[in-house]
Amino acid sequence: MDTARNVLLEEWMREHGHSSNTMAEAVNRAVEQLTGRPGGCDGSSVRAWKSGRIQWPKALTRRVLEEVTGVPITALGFAPRSRAQPAPAVPEQEDPDLKRRTLVSGGIAAAVAAAAAAPGSAPRRIGMADVDRLQYRFTEIIASDHRRGGQVDIEKRAASLADEALNLQNSGNASQRVRANLYAAAAAFRSSAMWAAIDGRRYDEAKAHMREAQALAEMSGDQAIKFRIWSHAGTMYRHMGRTADALAANDVARNLHIARRDPMFASLGLARQAAIHGAAQDRTGTRRAFDQAGDAMDRADPAAHRPTWLVAFYDPAELNSLALSAYLALGDYPAAELHAHRCLSTLRPHMVRSRAITTTRLAHAQLAQGDIDTATKVAMTVPTAAATQHARVSRMLGEFGAALRAKAPRSPFVDTWTEHTAAWRTTA
Template sequence: MDAIRNTVLEAWMNEHGYSSNSLADAVNGAVADLTGRIGGLDGSSVRAWKAGRVTWPKSATRKALEAVTGLPPVALGFVPRGRPSSISPAPPQQKEPDMKRRTLVGGIAAAAAAAAAPGTASPRRIGMSDVNRLNKRFAEIIASDHRHGGQPRIEEQAAALAEEALNLQNAGSATQRVRNSLYASGAAFRSSAMWAAIDGRRYDVAKAHMREAQALAEMSGDQAIKFRIWSHAGTMYRHMGRPADAIAANDVARNLHITRRDPLFASLGLARQGATLGLTGDTAAVRHSLGCARDALERAEPDLDRPVWMTAVLTGAELETLALSAYLRLGDFTQAEAHAHRSLTLLRPQMRRDRAINTVRLARAQLGQGAADTATRTAMKVPADVATRHPRVTRMLQEFGTALRAAPSGKSAVQTWNQHTTTWWNAA
């Protein structure tokens, strides 16, 4: 007998915005919550459910699926073993009955979802459209961060949007999938507030955002946002000059199962670990970590659906940026300069903050090789508004000026630099 397609499950997935891969990930996470071991499903497993090749998943999978959807398996079109399906396929030539069957199936899915909602009244239904609206605002926050960096205004906007995501939890009924997504959105906004505070060197505030973001991420079960928060924590401790804490935080991020499922996350974790190891002076460890990061990047599939903040990782710009930071800390100025040029080539034009930071790092690498005049011309390429309004860039330029004045061959360059920075601040 031919397999009967589970159109009830398909209808539910379409209504709630799930792909085969994303549903598999959600159920794997729920299996881990239930059993302590991550599930082994992938997109092909869910496609087998939809095609009717698997009509009754294993017990742990059924429980996890119910936790994700809020519906018992039979309400999703699954049929217990030994029980005949109540949905019979229409003969190919009978197009009108087939259309009626699809309409009926869609009605079953909608009725089942309604039955699962708490209460008998008709409260507002919070759905994926609300989550998608928040995700659009998150993309705007990321774009602002790339352009302007760690401004208090961006931090405040991100924190306010995190509160908006949490307020939606109490605004009406929702599936567990939607509630998890709202917690993930709240965690994402808090992580952006955290990053803005780190970038602005407001570390005590960043720690407060971090604690809030970590709690929300745990409630969401979202591996990608957990990775982002712990990875940001590693960067924060690296900027604070605390390599042991930075390595520990990076290890938490690198041990999440998303790094085993997607090499791009593994690449970012390894690259950030390499940048941190630059603080320790261990050249061999830095090279090993960055080499593994490059290998993982080459294995990463380019077409997977990933968070918007991973864009620079996929292009290789983030790897080059972190390698630049590592080699600059090691005092290997030739290698640092090579990575600086590559990073500036790969960075997208709108990433003005990162471009300014890497331009200053390039100038430091050139100065470290005794090329004071070249280094000064490079540092002067930083736009005035970024140089004077971004705390991290301002500090880096001040440090460059100090190093330039201490350089034995930098006397003429110092005069040029002083005149240029005076013009910057007069225009600010």
Template sequence: MEPARNELLEAWMREHQFSANSLAKELNLRLEALTGKPGTYDGRHVRDWRAGRVRWPRANTRRVLTDLSGRSAVDLGFVPRRRNSPAAAQEDPMHRRTLVAGALSAAVAAAAPGTASTRKIGMSDVGRLQEKFAAVIASDHKRGGQLDIEQRAITLAETALNLQNSGTATQRVRSNLYATAAGFRSSAMWAAIDGRRFKDAVTHMKEAQVLAELSGDQAIKFRIWSHAGTLYRHMGRPADARAANDVARDLHITRRDPMFASLGMAREMAIKGASHDLRSLPRTYDQAREAMSRAAPDVPRPVWLQAFWDEAELHSLALSAYLSAGDWATAEYHAHRCLASLRPHMQRSRAITTSRLAQAQLAQGHADTATHTAMTVEREAATQHPRVSRMLQEFGAALRAMAPGSNNVHIWTEHAA
């Protein structure tokens, strides 16, 4: 007799646009975040679940399915194993509701005073999560804007929050867990900004802001509000961008550590460029650079700041500001300075800077040089990074408008194809 298909799982997958392979990939990421070991599922396993050939997955799998869907395993159509009752596979909806209620009662009982988990959560648990945070940061600098980076950051934020409820901890540990969760959410936000998924970025921003407040961590608050300024700048809302960036710059961490003040000032410069405030750009750049020069080199700083903020990124933001404001020659100068000092791991930044350099050169009428520059952007970034792809499309349109039918247009069209 053919097993009954799991229609509830099928319906949920259709609703959320999961294929068998994409669901398996997402579960593997969540299993790795939960257990520390990569999951081994593929599309075949999911198809077995849908076909009813596997009626009750393993415990960790049920847990991540529940975290992902917001539904219990039973409400996803899975049937618990029961030693003495094979007929349980045909349970009715009332029985399913009873099982769900029982699971909720068990959860409440587990959290009740006197019966809570005796596990002690410590800074070593936080440290393991922070190692994963560093890996997310590294992925961003290599392949920024990708949906899988955003999803992995969301999963790890949930893992940090789940850890809060899995045992006892000091206030210091709990604050660090909230800060770590906020960090993951801010990375999801940045990946969404970089991928031009602005609606998702706003959602992550709101989640990250709440977690940052719970943590009381000034550095992560700065990161989130500074990212908010960048988000609004890319959305074409310079007034909101300046207001958000001002929140970051007003945090006392900017007075304690000039490195944060420098980044806040540099992002202010980019916002002024988007507002075409050309006259104030040189002074703002000098202020950002002066603050950076005052920062002590041996002060411990968050991994996200150490990974990218340096003189090269200061030139990158200056390039963005002058390009937006229409000073093409100064934009080109900062592009060359940025490319000369970028650290090797900053692959995403190199692609963005090179694309902007080509735009600045073309705007000055140097079509040959600009075409050559644009063609040096690595193919992976040109085709897979949404922001880079958009800039190169804009470059091609400007090149065709400037020199229709020219040899440069022909060369670029073939290269882009």
């Protein structure tokens, strides 16, 4: 039987600079960290994954691949043979982005069109396979967010997929379980559109997505997606400077049953509460909430099943990132710098957007302590794409430049920074 190449794995490896051999080395290191025994993967194993000869690796290998990449196994192009396989390789002359758009607008929408195209025919049966296809698209949205967060195209694509999920509701018959899952998928996509708008500082759009996401989540009954939406709302209001509203929204998330049942959800709710306390200048509340968030994370079962969106980003690095934000807002710059270094040392490779944000905040903490040389050099390591295209990073770097000029107006580092930002404008 012919096999299709695993183009998603190949794309991830190409983007992160991995050959088959270096990918095998990374997998073996992760196996040894997990089991205490060296892994037995080599370049030929990776080539077998890429060629499609091995479509569903063993359980340990799947777990390790998720650890190494920070991406769910299905988002790397793997699937059991009994499940629908990823699309075949894109011909060399075909634009991969166009291919993805075609899959989004064609794959799911074609099912809707087919159901409506034959008046008088029996309605098609909507099943969990349709939900699985939507979930596969959701992992792509999550991956795009971590690479290029805040972009309008991610927001629009997520909103479009939410509409696709709702269209499926009307395209045929489905069980109550399937319908609940379709509403949950639509809510998940809409919450990703909401987050992209928040990350891009488009708050009016974010609030509109939030209202739709909340309604869909209620119809789904899915506690995890309700948590995500209300937790995002808390972050949105924190960025807007509305700390009372931020605490109220975050409390809705923290009081959901899932946060009482799973310490990892409780930890995220507490960590974001601490960041809000920092923005509100509540030092005691900040310290207490972060201590509680760390304790909850330590209690969480690492093997428990959790949704893709949570697994993809919440870990000790994110906890330290939120601490960095809080202590920077409080003006405790040594503590902020400490948490920045802790975050950067454990940040997973796919967290490109988070690395740019953390690096920028680190430069602010160093500048505030008078370490102008180091701060300038650190700020200059932020990639041009993030510096010019991500709204939050662009704003923070603009504030860094203003603070640098105010702190050391005649310093040669001001000239260095000015030249550097001019180069951004010519290469962006």
